[in-house]
Structure formats: C-alpha cells, structure tokens
Amino acid sequence: MANESVTNLADDKSKSELRVEEVKMDSAPDPKVNTGPEPNSEAYEAIHSRSAVFYDLYERKAELKHQTHYCPGCGHGVVHKLIAEALEDLGLQDKTILVTPVGCSVFAYYYFDVGNVQVAHGRAPAAATGIKRSCPGKVVISYQGDGDLAAIGTAEIVHAANRGEKIAVFFVNNAIYGMTGGQMAPTTMVGQKSTTSPWGRRPSNEGFPLHMAELIANFDAPAYVERVALSDNKNIMKARRAVRKALEIQRDNAGFSFVELLSPCPTIWGKDPVDARRWVLDKMIPIFPLNVFRDRRPESAAVAENAPPQRSIAEVLEIKPRVAAPSAKAQAAAKPTNGHRSKEVKLKISGFGGQGVLLLGQLLIEMGVREGREVSWLPSYGPEMRSGSAHCDVCLSHERIGSPLVSHPDVLVAMNEFSLHKFGRDVVGGGIILYNGATVPAGFYAPELEVIPIPASEIADNLGSTKAANIVMLGALLEETECLASRTALSVLEEKVKKLDLLEIDRKALAAGRQFIDERAHVGAVSQPDGFA
Ligand SMILES: Cc1ncc(C[n+]2csc(CCOP(=O)(O)OP(=O)(O)O)c2C)c(N)n1
Numbered sequence: 001m002a003n004e005s006v007t008n009l010a011d012d013k014s015k016s017e018l019r020v021e022e023v024k025m026d027s028a029p030d031p032k033v034n035t036g037p038e039p040n041s042e043a044y045e046a047i048h049s050r051s052a053v054f055y056d057l058y059e060r061k062a063e064l065k066h067q068t069h070y071c072p073g074c075g076h077g078v079v080h081k082l083i084a085e086a087l088e089d090l091g092l093q094d095k096t097i098l099v100t101p102v103g104c105s106v107f108a109y110y111y112f113d114v115g116n117v118q119v120a121h122g123r124a125p126a127a128a129t130g131i132k133r134s135c136p137g138k139v140v141i142s143y144q145g146d147g148d149l150a151a152i153g154t155a156e157i158v159h160a161a162n163r164g165e166k167i168a169v170f171f172v173n174n175a176i177y178g179m180t181g182g183q184m185a186p187t188t189m190v191g192q193k194s195t196t197s198p199w200g201r202r203p204s205n206e207g208f209p210l211h212m213a214e215l216i217a218n219f220d221a222p223a224y225v226e227r228v229a230l231s232d233n234k235n236i237m238k239a240r241r242a243v244r245k246a247l248e249i250q251r252d253n254a255g256f257s258f259v260e261l262l263s264p265c266p267t268i269w270g271k272d273p274v275d276a277r278r279w280v281l282d283k284m285i286p287i288f289p290l291n292v293f294r295d296r297r298p299e300s301a302a303v304a305e306n307a308p309p310q311r312s313i314a315e316v317l318e319i320k321p322r323v324a325a326p327s328a329k330a331q332a333a334a335k336p337t338n339g340h341r342s343k344e345v346k347l348k349i350s351g352f353g354g355q356g357v358l359l360l361g362q363l364l365i366e367m368g369v370r371e372g373r374e375v376s377w378l379p380s381y382g383p384e385m386r387s388g389s390a391h392c393d394v395c396l397s398h399e400r401i402g403s404p405l406v407s408h409p410d411v412l413v414a415m416n417e418f419s420l421h422k423f424g425r426d427v428v429g430g431g432i433i434l435y436n437g438a439t440v441p442a443g444f445y446a447p448e449l450e451v452i453p454i455p456a457s458e459i460a461d462n463l464g465s466t467k468a469a470n471i472v473m474l475g476a477l478l479e480e481t482e483c484l485a486s487r488t489a490l491s492v493l494e495e496k497v498k499k500l501d502l503l504e505i506d507r508k509a510l511a512a513g514r515q516f517i518d519e520r521a522h523v524g525a526v527s528q529p530d531g532f533a
C-alpha cells in the first residue's frame, strides 16, 4: 500500500525484525487538543511489512497497474492496513467477509484477500446483517465512508446497531464526500466549505454535524463503540488497538462493534498529506472528540445465538430447477449509417480525466444546438480521483434521439491508447477513429475502419498548452467528418473560454487540427468510403 502507518526505519534491520519495534513520538501533542484517553503504554509498534491478508498483487486496469487508487496521504490506505494486520494476527483471514461500500473505498476488494461483497450506497450494514445471520461463524466487516454511512445509509446503520447485529463496522469519517468531488456530508463541520456549501456549513440552513459514535452509543445493544483518529502516529496506534478490539469481539461473536476513524482526505481538502493529518488533529478532533463510548463486551463468548436454521434459498423458496428457455435468434447487425451531414452522427470521446474529453463533448452539443440539431451528451467517468478514465457519448441528429447511449459510434475520438483498445472494436464498419498519437499503436488493426493518428498532445504542447489537445482533435473531427461547421466551433469557444491567452491557443489548436487533416489528405490518404476524406 502507498500509505504506511508509521515510517521510522532502522537501516540495518530486516523487515520482519522491524515489525515489532518501539519508536518515540517526535513531538508532544498540543495539550489543548483532546486526543482521547491515554493508552496504557506510550510504546507503539512500527510496521513495515505487507500483511498476508492483502493480495500479493493488486490487480488494476492496465494504465493504473503501479499505484493504488487512493490519493497520496488518504486515510483509507491506513485503515486498510490496520484491518489487514489485525485479521492476520488474529488468524481470521479465512473466515472474514468484507462488505465494501460505494465511495472512494469501493475497490477495497482489490486489496483484501478475504470474502468480498460490494453493495449499493449505504446498504453495507443491511447486507452484513444478512451475511452474518446466514453465516454465523464468519467475521463480517462493514466498511463505510461518512457519506455512505451517515447520509444515504443512516437507516441501515441505526437499525443494525440497535439490533446489536454481530458485525464490526469501520466508519471512515473524512467530513466530506470524497469520491464525488467534495459535497457536504452529514459530518461536514460548521463553517467548513464544500462544493455544496461554498459559504461554509451554516447550522441555520444545513444543520449541525452528525456525531455518529455518540448516536450509536445511545443504543442499548452495541458492545463496543470508539472514535479514533488518523492524525499522527500516536493516534494511529490507538486506532490500531480499536480495530483489533472490534475484530476480537467479532471473533468471539460477542456483539456489535463500531469504530469511527477520523481520516484525512488531502485531495478534497486541498491540502498536502502532512497538513491534512494536522487538520484532523487541529480541526476535527475538537469537534469529534476521541473516546471509548461503550465497551461492555460479555466476558465469555456464551452469547445466546439466534441464528436461523441453515437451508439454501432454493430450498426455502421451494424453487425447482427450470428447463432453459430456447435462446432467441441472434439479431442481424444493423447497417451502419455514416451520412454525417444528412442524418445522425454518434460519437464516443474517450481518454483520461484531465484531457478534456467531457468538455469536448459539451462543445460539440453546444455547436449542435446552434446549428439546429437534436443533441445528447452522456458522460461516464471512473471513481478514481486521479488518473481515472473518462468518456462521453454524443449524438448529433436531425431527428429526435431515442437513447443517449452510444454503444457503436460512427466516430471514436480516442485520446489515449487505452481508449483505442477499449472502444475501437465498437466502431461501426466504415466508421472513423481519430487517435491522439503520432502512429497507430502496434497491435491495433481495424481494416474496416479509417484510423487516423493525430499527434494532438504534441501539437497542443507546441502551441503553448497540452490541455488544448482536445481542441486539436475537435478541429480534426470537424475537418474529417464535416459534421458541424468550424465557424460554429469558433463562436462557441469565443463565448465559453474567458481567458484571452487560452482562447488564442484554442483558436490555433482548432486550425492546427483542421490543417493536419487537410495536409494528410493532400499527401494521398485513402478516401473515406462515403467520400468525406
Ligand atoms: C444511490 C446512490 N446515490 C449516490 C451515489 C453517488 N455517490 C457515489 S460515492 C458518493 C459519496 C461517497 O462519500 P463517502 O461515503 O464520504 O466516501 P469517501 O469517498 O469520502 O470515502 C456518492 C454520493 C451513488 N453511487 N449511489
């Protein structure tokens, strides 16, 4: 994992020796800040090995192979590490089922080599309840963010806690919606700015932050409720103990445990990782005090079991095996329509986040509207906050558009190689691919298509901003397909781009894209079957 809980290394020690090494705090914490109850000992362990609970290899998409999907300094990586170590030390890996949420940690199942179930937003405690009740011998973990648990999943967590389900809930509170770009969460603090409270949270309008650990501790059933913080090494070691305790309670089938972890989100907070940790200490802990709110787990594991009789779902519902229905005849492939000027053009524009692929689609539909077309724009982007892929579907039509979804585009604008491989095969026969690159990558072969490599990033770079690569592609697209007029593109750019220097680069980029296609045609490029070369 990119995130290490403690990073003091002694050079001459092997990794295994370092697993149990005592280190001292660099500086004493601010006495004014409530950092929670003191642990029995000031000593804590520095851990530098990878827990066996994690997979040997974190399988990622090809373009993201060498990084986790968490931002540098994100608390999720630390929480993962604490859970993995505890599972390993307690020997629970083989009997653990991790229920993962919607949010930045949606991909926890890429890392944990345990049973994994990924559920809809907020529903983890409900799913965990079902899993635990049907598999009472398992250790069931519900892992959730604050948007997930305290907003959309409020009902699920409240009732699971109140019923005292024998699950362990790890609640990662970063005071914001991380994955979706920083909207206000129920845990956002008074005065804290977010994209949906740009003035800062105001109690009069948005209410006060929810204190989930205190709320849960109000119920009779929970066995263990603690709030910890990932603000500094000392508090991370307390968090480590809390995670371990929650899992021990699970192991002993002794009741519901809930650990809230105050966690840094450097990306959304707009801070570097060090400042983000400090912000947890200085700003979050005073509002969300660290405390053990409940610890009354029974001494013995002799807790009354109310597990239902174990029967398969088919048995319970008396479902008999059905004879498979005869499969429907395969549909003949629809004849591609490439009459760009006369009818409908369906485009897919794809690349990495930050390459302006969604913006390119928006520019096209704005142009389409100005030229009296029916238009649609359907964006799609991955959950990653960095290096994620993004694409959009665009329809430009003279008729009403049935669906904005473009499964088989007439034109693919591929801003990177990944997009070319991912969507290239979906382009209709006789269609066009505009590829951002000097040459078509070896291994991509589509004789039925016109594949045009355009070094758009390089051209844009030479004009003064790599970011204008999407506008180079726009120029090439308009010149190649004539689907819309380039003077419309200019008028849209002039209205939308407020900075004069950027507008100048965009003008040049548009012209450069058109010129590239022109010159290519003059040096003898093969004509399009429909004559629009
Ligand atoms: C039913 C539903 N509503 C909304 C969304 C959009 N959505 C995805 S993640 C997310 C916020 C997650 O924030 P949080 O739980 O705080 O986790 P973080 O990303 O900060 O770890 C939202 C609103 C969704 N996927 N499903």
Ligand code: SF4
Pocket (backbone or CB within 6 Å): 069, 070, 071, 073, 074, 075, 076, 104, 174, 178, 179, 264, 265, 266, 267, 268, 385
């Ligand atoms: S956006 Fe925040 S919570 Fe999400 S991965 Fe980045 S730092 Fe972590």
